[in-house]
Amino acid sequence: xxxxxxxxxxDNEADAQATAAEESGAAAGDTAAQTPEGSQNHAEKALLxxxxxxxxxxxxxxxxxxLDDDVPPVAPVRTGxxxxxxxxxxxxxxxxxxxxxxxxxxxxxxxxxLGQIKTAQGGSASAQIHEIYGDSWHxxxxxxxxxxLLALLVGAFVLARPAFGAPDAPPQPVWVRAVALxxxxxxxxxxxxxxxxxxxxxxxxxxxxx
Numbered sequence: 001x002x003x004x005x006x007x008x009x010x011d012n013e014a015d016a017q018a019t020a021a022e023e024s025g026a027a028a029g030d031t032a033a034q035t036p037e038g039s040q041n042h043a044e045k046a047l048l049x050x051x052x053x054x055x056x057x058x059x060x061x062x063x064x065x066x067l068d069d070d071v072p073p074v075a076p077v078r079t080g081x082x083x084x085x086x087x088x089x090x091x092x093x094x095x096x097x098x099x100x101x102x103x104x105x106x107x108x109x110x111x112x113x114l115g116q117i118k119t120a121q122g123g124s125a126s127a128q129i130h131e132i133y134g135d136s137w138h139x140x141x142x143x144x145x146x147x148x149l150l151a152l153l154v155g156a157f158v159l160a161r162p163a164f165g166a167p168d169a170p171p172q173p174v175w176v177r178a179v180a181l182x183x184x185x186x187x188x189x190x191x192x193x194x195x196x197x198x199x200x201x202x203x204x205x206x207x208x209x210x
Contacts, residue, residue, distance in 0.1 A: 080173050083158055087180035090155035094186025097148035104143035111135040125208040134205050138198050145194030151187030155180045
């Protein structure tokens with residue numbers, strides 16, 4: 001009696017069971033891959049498999065961030081239109097205080113007319129000089145002095161304005177400061193002359209005394 005056929009049958013059954021187990025495991029793996037959890041696991045593995053940034057790439061990113069932080073904000077550009085216009089006005093007012101204005105001429109003629117009316121019915125020579133010439137003279141000096149004072153104020157404002165502005169603001173153009181300074185000087189001279197003429201410091205009214 002031999003046992004060889006039984007042993008062969010047992011080996012065949014074992015091989016069949018092992019093959020079936022492998023097929024079922026492969027099928028289970030495919031099923032798990034098709035489920036959402038399986039897909040998520042595969043995605044996580046794919047993310048983990050990516051290589052991290054190298055030291056050079058990290059250094060480049062750090063340098064780009066530092067460059068963005070170091071860029072200074074762009075300061076507003078000052079056009080200087082307002083300051084230039086004010087400087088021109090100051091110069092014109094200073095010149096007008098020296099040469100006279102249409103306003104001063106009209107007011108002076110008005111005072112002359114009033115003086116003639118007041119002395120038409122008679123009056124001393126001293127009163128006529130004072131009413132006809134003195135009041136007209138002083139009126140012209142007052143008007144010119146007013147223009148000179150305005151020239152001083154506007155010129156001083158233009159020159160002093162940068163001191164009260166932003167510290168990082170660009171400086172005023174040279175021509176603006178030059179014109180404003182010219183108006184300031186003309187205004188000072190005009191104011192000095194007007195005050196002297198108004199109080200008869202440079203020239204007095206004619207006298208009727210012998």
